[in-house]
Amino acid sequence: MRPLQDIVSCVARAKINLSPNGRAMVGKIHALTVNDNQPLTLKCKPVLLFKISMWYEIVRTEDRPERGPWRVSTRSYMYELQTSSGELVLSYHWHPTSKVRNPHAHLGHTQLAPHAVLSYKAHHPTGRISLESVIRTCITEYGVTPMNEKWTEILATREGDFETYRSWS
Amino acid sequence: MPDTKSDHEVEVVEVSREEGRSLLDRAARDELGMSGDRFLAKWDAGEYEDADDPAVTRVAMLIPFAR
Numbered sequence: 001m002r003p004l005q006d007i008v009s010c011v012a013r014a015k016i017n018l019s020p021n022g023r024a025m026v027g028k029i030h031a032l033t034v035n036d037n038q039p040l041t042l043k044c045k046p047v048l049l050f051k052i053s054m055w056y057e058i059v060r061t062e063d064r065p066e067r068g069p070w071r072v073s074t075r076s077y078m079y080e081l082q083t084s085s086g087e088l089v090l091s092y093h094w095h096p097t098s099k100v101r102n103p104h105a106h107l108g109h110t111q112l113a114p115h116a117v118l119s120y121k122a123h124h125p126t127g128r129i130s131l132e133s134v135i136r137t138c139i140t141e142y143g144v145t146p147m148n149e150k151w152t153e154i155l156a157t158r159e160g161d162f163e164t165y166r167s168w169s
Numbered sequence: 170m171p172d173t174k175s176d177h178e179v180e181v182v183e184v185s186r187e188e189g190r191s192l193l194d195r196a197a198r199d200e201l202g203m204s205g206d207r208f209l210a211k212w213d214a215g216e217y218e219d220a221d222d223p224a225v226t227r228v229a230m231l232i233p234f235a236r
């Protein structure tokens with residue numbers, strides 16, 4: 001979980017919750033969330049809230065021995081930005097066991113005009129989105145104050161690992 | 170990797186099964202107005218297979234906490 005701790009530490013002090021036996025049990029899909037499933041409050045104006053949920057599996061690194069015998073492989077994700085009142089702004093989803101199998105984004109209805117063609121229920125296709133890229137966007141595009149002065153280096157390093165070791169894109 | 174001190178600032182906690190079920194139950198009540206058990210029953214019955222509401226996803230992402 002060290003990579004995830006590093007990534008989250010760029011914008012928040014937080015607690016990562018793992019589902020039961022989520023540190024070690026192999027052959028099972030685990031979940032994680034942050035702060036007991038309460039959104040992180042990002043330091044910016046206007047205030048943004050940030051929810052993080054992921055499914056992951058602990059798998060053998062048979063083809064990458066330099067990484068040690070085990071690694072965490074993402075099985076689904078939800079990275080969601082909300083207004084200070086909890087209304088959806090933007091949410092990146094990938095949950096391949098459901099009807100919409102490919103990564104996509106939902107736009108929050110608070111960001112849409114009353115008669116907009118776009119709908120918050122519509123699935124707008126994306127590539128695979130890294131948590132690092134979402135956090136970087138929060139800092140560079142929405143003025144979130146970084147909580148770690150080394151955020152640029154941390155996100156670049158962790159995203160480099162993500163791009164090197166991910167099993168699909 | 171640089172010393173980020175993240176181990177001190179972002180802790181990792183593994184919840185118990187009871188705590189996990191409580192987490193799911195709260196989310197199901199907040200997002201969908203039903204208990205966690207009711208949500209799981211509907212999920213297992215396939216009632217959300219065509220769901221396109223992000224609120225369903227918010228709850229579904231917590232299913233492994235309860236199982």
